[in-house]
Amino acid sequence: MKILVLGGSKFLGRAYVVDALARGHQVTTFNRGVSGADLDHVEAVRGDRTRPEDLERLVDGRRWDAVVDTSGQQPYDVAQTARLLRGRAGHYSFVSSVHAFADWPARPVDESSRTLDCPADTPQDQPFATALKAGCERALLEQFGEHSSVLNCGLLYGPHEPIGRLPWWLERIARGGRVLAPGDPARPMQLIDARDFAAFGLDLIDQGLTGRFVTTAPIGRTTYGDFLDACVRATGSDAELVWTDDATLLAAQVEPWSELPLWAPDTPDWQGAWRADSAKAVAAGLRCRPVAETARDTWAWLRNGGSAKVTYTQGLTGVPIGIEAEKEQRILAG
Numbered sequence: 001m002k003i004l005v006l007g008g009s010k011f012l013g014r015a016y017v018v019d020a021l022a023r024g025h026q027v028t029t030f031n032r033g034v035s036g037a038d039l040d041h042v043e044a045v046r047g048d049r050t051r052p053e054d055l056e057r058l059v060d061g062r063r064w065d066a067v068v069d070t071s072g073q074q075p076y077d078v079a080q081t082a083r084l085l086r087g088r089a090g091h092y093s094f095v096s097s098v099h100a101f102a103d104w105p106a107r108p109v110d111e112s113s114r115t116l117d118c119p120a121d122t123p124q125d126q127p128f129a130t131a132l133k134a135g136c137e138r139a140l141l142e143q144f145g146e147h148s149s150v151l152n153c154g155l156l157y158g159p160h161e162p163i164g165r166l167p168w169w170l171e172r173i174a175r176g177g178r179v180l181a182p183g184d185p186a187r188p189m190q191l192i193d194a195r196d197f198a199a200f201g202l203d204l205i206d207q208g209l210t211g212r213f214v215t216t217a218p219i220g221r222t223t224y225g226d227f228l229d230a231c232v233r234a235t236g237s238d239a240e241l242v243w244t245d246d247a248t249l250l251a252a253q254v255e256p257w258s259e260l261p262l263w264a265p266d267t268p269d270w271q272g273a274w275r276a277d278s279a280k281a282v283a284a285g286l287r288c289r290p291v292a293e294t295a296r297d298t299w300a301w302l303r304n305g306g307s308a309k310v311t312y313t314q315g316l317t318g319v320p321i322g323i324e325a326e327k328e329q330r331i332l333a334g
Helices: 011-022 052-059 075-085 131-147 165-174 194-207 224-235 246-251 279-283 291-303 325-333
Strands: 002-006 026-031 043-046 064-069 089-097 148-153 155-157 178-182 191-193 211-215 240-244
Touching (some): 052 075, 075 089, 165 224, 165 291, 178 224, 191 194, 191 291, 224 240, 240 325
Parallel strands (some): 026 043, 155 191
């Protein structure tokens, strides 16, 4: 097939391109050329999706069997893109997020869960807000309807991760010593390797399946203990994990999710963080590799020159990824 990937040069978009090429598809990528190098064997079109003239140049004389949108963040931009691609592409697959659901992370969610209030015609250039993904979904559905799929992504990780959550843990554990490990090691987690997400998204396109799919690992697939143990094994470190209960960490003003990456305390605001029901996606063929494999591959990527942008956690809290060494040591000292 001919597939257009909006994005396609970093992390998830890159994973889509690698897999699509391996399947023998013809791939066009559309991006600004600033986030990463294009892969070989693609038709790379440079442009900014916020500029109508760039979009017009993209669609001029081209048609695709399917579109994969990994870069849509603003409803206005998704509406503009989908409007131009309607009639030029048979299927439009949009990568959304569990953040689009009104009750996440406080409550469990599935495909029937209510999404946040954000209209499809939201004006352009909105400041960051989780509701924008819900508006993007509505903008797409208005244009492509039953010829679209919405994949509500869970926690993505793996090689080429730009946010730096798994890389932070790998690099911290590689330094060794006593490592502050958050909460209960038996607490379930749901993590999905970007390569597995992309493979599932392409499977849906190959099979002509549409609709909404909560796309993350099955509930209870792994635990926080499994996750950090995998980091220890991947790095070959002599680190000692010092498991510390939620109450102690909260009393020390440790920021959930970001200071100790992916820590979701057992409090009402976080009860549904690792309870997104992906049963529909699993039934449609979603498969998730073991956490140990992703940790090993991500460590190999880092050791071979990979670099994660350890930065602010998606604009949600303003807290940098990873706890400061002095603060960690104060908590460990009790």
